[in-house]
Amino acid sequence: MPEDHVEEISKEWKLDPEHEFRFEVDFGTTVKLKLISGTAEIYGTEIGIGPEYEFSGRKIAVFTWHGTCSVEYVANETPMTSYLNMHLALEQRREAAKAKGEQGPRAIIVGPEDVGKTSLSKILLAYALRQSRQPIFVDLDVNEGSITMPGTLTATPINQIIDVEEGFGSSATTSPSLGSSMLPIVYYYGYPDPGENVKLYKVLTAKLAQSAKRRIAEDDDARISGMVIDTSGLIDNTGYEIIQHCVDVFDGKLYKDRSNINVLKLAKSGGVVDREKVFRRQVQMRKIREYFYGLPKFELSPCSTLINLNDITIYRVGVGSLAPSSALPIGIDRKVSETQLVKVEPDDTIRHSILALTAANSPDEQTLLESNIIGFIYVSEVDMVKQKMTILTPCPGRLPKQYLIMGSYKWMES
Numbered sequence: 366m367p368e369d370h371v372e373e374i375s376k377e378w379k380l381d382p383e384h385e386f387r388f389e390v391d392f393g394t395t396v397k398l399k400l401i402s403g404t405a406e407i408y409g410t411e412i413g414i415g416p417e418y419e420f421s422g423r424k425i426a427v428f429t430w431h432g433t434c435s436v437e438y439v440a441n442e443t444p445m446t447s448y449l450n451m452h453l454a455l456e457q458r459r460e461a462a463k464a465k466g467e468q469g470p471r472a473i474i475v476g477p478e479d480v481g482k483t484s485l486s487k488i489l490l491a492y493a494l495r496q497s498r499q500p501i502f503v504d505l506d507v508n509e510g511s512i513t514m515p516g517t518l519t520a521t522p523i524n525q526i527i528d529v530e531e532g533f534g535s536s537a538t539t540s541p542s543l544g545s546s547m548l549p550i551v552y553y554y555g556y557p558d559p560g561e562n563v564k565l566y567k568v569l570t571a572k573l574a575q576s577a578k579r580r581i582a583e584d585d586d587a588r589i590s591g592m593v594i595d596t597s598g599l600i601d602n603t604g605y606e607i608i609q610h611c612v613d614v615f616d617g618k619l620y621k622d623r624s625n626i627n628v629l630k631l632a633k634s635g636g637v638v639d640r641e642k643v644f645r646r647q648v649q650m651r652k653i654r655e656y657f658y659g660l661p662k663f664e665l666s667p668c669s670t671l672i673n674l675n676d677i678t679i680y681r682v683g684v685g686s687l688a689p690s691s692a693l694p695i696g697i698d699r700k701v702s703e704t705q706l707v708k709v710e711p712d713d714t715i716r717h718s719i720l721a722l723t724a725a726n727s728p729d730e731q732t733l734l735e736s737n738i739i740g741f742i743y744v745s746e747v748d749m750v751k752q753k754m755t756i757l758t759p760c761p762g763r764l765p766k767q768y769l770i771m772g773s774y775k776w777m778e779s
């Protein structure tokens with residue numbers, strides 16, 4: 366119900382075993398959910414009897430394996446059994462990997478937009494976690510930015526429960542002030558669509574795969590538990606090329622010797638909802654706000670700081686993504702220019718931009734391009750006369766590094 370209405374309506378639902386109760390909550394509206402008896406889960410994570418769970422701007426499915434008795438409006442045709450079977454198959458591989466001292470399974474989830482890939486990833490990760498595994502969640506869906514900012518490619522060791530109200534957001538963050546134990550490896554692509562700059566997307570996914578493999582080499586639990594890889598919904602020609610590349614960098618082979626690959630077709634849940642552009646945009650904006658201000662349950666206090674323009678250097682990647690081929694300088698082909706760094710002279714146009722702070726210590730093009738990200742800042746004001754810029758940062762103090770990458774994301778603080 367809209368927040369300015371005080372009236373509360375409550376309703377009780379009873380679920381049969383293996384039934385799902387689905388509901389959608391718009392932004393600006395809140396729904397509270399309480400489990401009165403029995404057992405139930407939301408995208409694989411169990412909810413407890415008693416506490417109230419609050420949702421806003423979300424599409425939710427509450428599933429029960431046990432339940433009591435049935436009523437209308439509750440869906441009984443869910444693919445949850447096949448999802449559970451997939452989890453069990455992954456578990457078998459984990460056991461085998463443990464016995465042989467090998468690398469556990471890597472599951473890459475592909476399909477068009479809005480078929481439930483992210484939800485299935487959450488379910489598989491939550492089930493693995495419930496069996497004391499510590500899988501790595503690799504998020505290649507730049508649109509969503511499940512883990513941190515939209516536009517990022519991330520790999521995160523999942524070692525604590527995925528929050529049912531907030532998703533991954535509350536448990537993993539690049540924001541150091543939250544002190545999360547699930548610090549992700551982050552690369553910044555900067556656009557919502559992998560097709561926007563395919564070359565850059567490929568460079569960064571390869572880099573992410575390399576870093577994720579290095580991480581699991583040092584961590585026995587994560588190595589045995591393996592990875593769950595969520596992809597973007599791009600499946601046209603470019604999308605297929607990208608999927609092939611992603612399978613390849615995570616050590617699978619789609620052609621020739623396919624012995625190390627199993628392809629499983631899973632049904633889309635009838636509950637998965639198509640999200641309108643406006644809703645997606647709202648989700649992105651919420652994600653950006655969350656980075657700086659936290660969540661209702663874990664509020665953060667970002668800092669507004671004045672910095673000198675000459676203390677930082679901002680780059681954009683890819684002149685090709687900004688201009689048509691005909692407008693490119695003579696001698697630069699699009700492929701090259703797609704990963705070319707272009708220095709951005711700060712002026713009023715960068716106001717409201719989100720900038721990614723790289724870990725790089727030198728402006729060397731290759732280093733900067735492939736650098737991981739240690740945090741994000743928001744540009745709230747640019748004062749050209751004083752040559753200063755007001756920025757929002759998640760924690761106080763000087764910026765620890767100097768080189769920043771700008772993508773296409775803008776945000777208005779509200």
Ligand SMILES: Nc1ncnc2c1ncn2[C@@H]1O[C@H](COP(=O)(O)OP(=O)(O)OP(=O)(O)O)[C@@H](O)[C@H]1O
Binds near residue numbers: 506596635638
């Ligand atoms: N069983 C379900 N019942 C109700 N809603 C669901 C169910 N499964 C998923 N959803 C909702 O449907 C929407 C789309 O699901 P999801 O994000 O998993 O799809 P996706 O394939 O990852 O999409 P994209 O590739 O576009 O990011 C989400 O808002 C999710 O919360």
